[in-house]
Amino acid sequence: MDLYELTMAESYLAYKPDTLATFDLFVRELPPSRSYLIACGIDDAISYLRTLTFSKEDIAYLAGKRLFSRPFLTYLRNFKFTGDVWAMPEGTICFPREPLIRVTAPIIQAQIVESFLLNTINLSTMIASKASRVVTASRGRDVFDFSLRRTQGADAAIKVPRAAYIAGFNATANVLAGKLYGIPVVGTMAHSFVMSFGSERDAFFAYARTFPGQTILLVDTYDTLRGIENAIETGRFLLEQGTRLVGIRLDSGDIVSLSRYARQRLDQAGLVYVKIFASGNLDEFKIKALLEHGARVDGFGVGTNMGTSIDAPALDVIYKISEVSDKGENFLPTMKLSQGKVTYPGRKQVFRVKDKRGRYVSDILALERELTQGKPLLQKVMAKGRVLYKPSPLGSIQKSVRESLLRFSPGLLDVYPLYRYPLLISPGLSQLRKCVTRQLKARQPDMRVC
């Protein structure tokens, strides 16, 4: 957490120990070339709220800062999150300004958890949203997460494959992510493997003998055309052994021509079942272009560009107070007026509206109790600090993401999106916002009657 969460908490403990507040966690704006987001990281966020404590060592460290009072350190030592939380289920398709998580809790607690919630939702939502574009661009071909070596640290290294899998990736190369989350793992070989043998052919045969039914050969270490011939020879050898070469991998050069050439040579050699995989600096833009130009690729290994969301490596995700209780325990709506950073006051819900054919046509941001149409997206997931739901298995989240996406216009899902999905503001929320704005500008916040 950030230090200011603790200093504010100390001041809250002194001045408003019993005050409750509601915070909304949402993304302010879409990054360029995104048209939707996939809410992801919710389960990690809830798990954090359920388990957050301060150890003796933590307290000793904070005491050493000579910044905090004894009563406050005691408060931290006994800390337990006791709030109510509403959230979108993991894998919900969502849009800017829609709360992904809504926390109502003693303001001290709600404030202390801010930075972690933002951090974890930022990473997983950003990656799931990027990975979903890669899946769409691949048009039903397999996509594999190869990002471990370039993700930003060890935590991203395991959360990226999880988010990518939710978004529709088939597997990851990351063994620990496979172990932790039950995601299928895949692997081929590195250039160093080929280089460590006397010849490429020796390397291919050695690998094929070790993993007869599971061999994918990397063919571009020295000369891709010769690599393909060596792979064919290996494939024939495996056939004689009564098994099959799984595939070859192209990692450099002109993938369109090379994959077409490889397909032709493999087919001529009777190895029609051998798959062609491509990797090397791929993203949704390149995959789309490769397929449009007739590349014969059966699966894509996607690393850095997806694993860092390279064209938008952070979401504009924020956590903003929307209401605060007075001494009578009534909630007063509030909002921020900073230049260009205005927020929405009050306790809100997001409603998703379908047309007659079941297609999603718009969302409505409304007050929680306002009567409106559509299906509410925020669900109650914690009550007084107790978790109310069981996380779904990743496979079923992946399935529900795929099915949800089909209910949006295809123009929204294109790599170059054709339109913006509309978010409407309900009459009740519009009116509340006007009223709160007027009161804040008149500087009579103590007399709020909105």
Added chain:
Amino acid sequence: MDLYELTMAESYLAYKPDTLATFDLFVRELPPSRSYLIACGIDDAISYLRTLTFSKEDIAYLAGKRLFSRPFLTYLRNFKFTGDVWAMPEGTICFPREPLIRVTAPIIQAQIVESFLLNTINLSTMIASKASRVVTASRGRDVFDFSLRRTQGADAAIKVPRAAYIAGFNATANVLAGKLYGIPVVGTMAHSFVMSFGSERDAFFAYARTFPGQTILLVDTYDTLRGIENAIETGRFLLEQGTRLVGIRLDSGDIVSLSRYARQRLDQAGLVYVKIFASGNLDEFKIKALLEHGARVDGFGVGTNMGTSIDAPALDVIYKISEVSDKGENFLPTMKLSQGKVTYPGRKQVFRVKDKRGRYVSDILALERELTQGKPLLQKVMAKGRVLYKPSPLGSIQKSVRESLLRFSPGLLDVYPLYRYPLLISPGLSQLRKCVTRQLKARQPDMRVC
């Protein structure tokens, strides 16, 4: 780790259990607008090599894949890294194609550690290099890491402040990073704090009473000009109490005009000692522009843009085999020839050359035992798996980074760098590369005599 490291290792165990190899970890190319790198993450990498083991659960998971042999799983269960490692000391200024880490070990081991080494060096080196630019742009003013909420995951959240501190940042807002690494921590308040009180003035006074000597007031929640007046009032109150307001923070709007206005108002009010801090989407480009346009800012809080290295969120960092032992335990140099991805063969060292005034003028990439000029940058840090050095305290690394940077031309350090630092290839290395290329192209790798 990636699955392919384990499948290759299985095949190595079957075909070349005693083969040794050398791998170089280096950055292939600088990202746009970088002119140097700061080697960072070395200590974490060495710590990984020292401690890597496979638990019973890990082995059980791998056994369940039905991919690996019993002897290989036993090998993993007893795994211990026993190689020699040379590395640049944490905080070394470095350049593309220069090995940051050089591993010589049984090829099985050297291969297994690949992905983690890349991941950890990628993150910390990328962030230290970005943060260094922010420090330079700030021209001696304070710079604080505010990136926790937008770093890519929890591991980045603590490694970013460490790397930024090494690069010259003064402090972080991240409490855990402060605790783990002994970095100074700082904090102010959030907009939500101001909004939770009846008025901005009430919020300021409450905070000032809680932290009389350590108050920094966020003045842009509603109206920055009024916020400044409320801060002045709070500053006068603190003065009456015999203490001082530390500063105000501007987080939105036109920072040049607002900071100049704030300075004037604070000075008129006799609060000349009150500092002005700025935050909100800052990076080295904006800080340079703010200062050029006369902003009166004493310190900058820098978050997302530094903490994700937003303009270059991954380095082109790779780990390439450069030599491999034959059956007679002689090392044969090798290299990759893939299109556009050629590497350098052999066991190498980097030499840094000074002119008479002590200025660094060029680096030389050479064979380890080649006679050349300059100071060798790679130091032996592990022998047969034993660590040979003690990590330096972060403060002294920070100091040595600052001092080293002063020995390079100022034109290299500019936010818009004026030239490229030259890396020369030694005659011995050039010749070896030609020879290995010729042999690989002639496909007689078994007869290598380079």
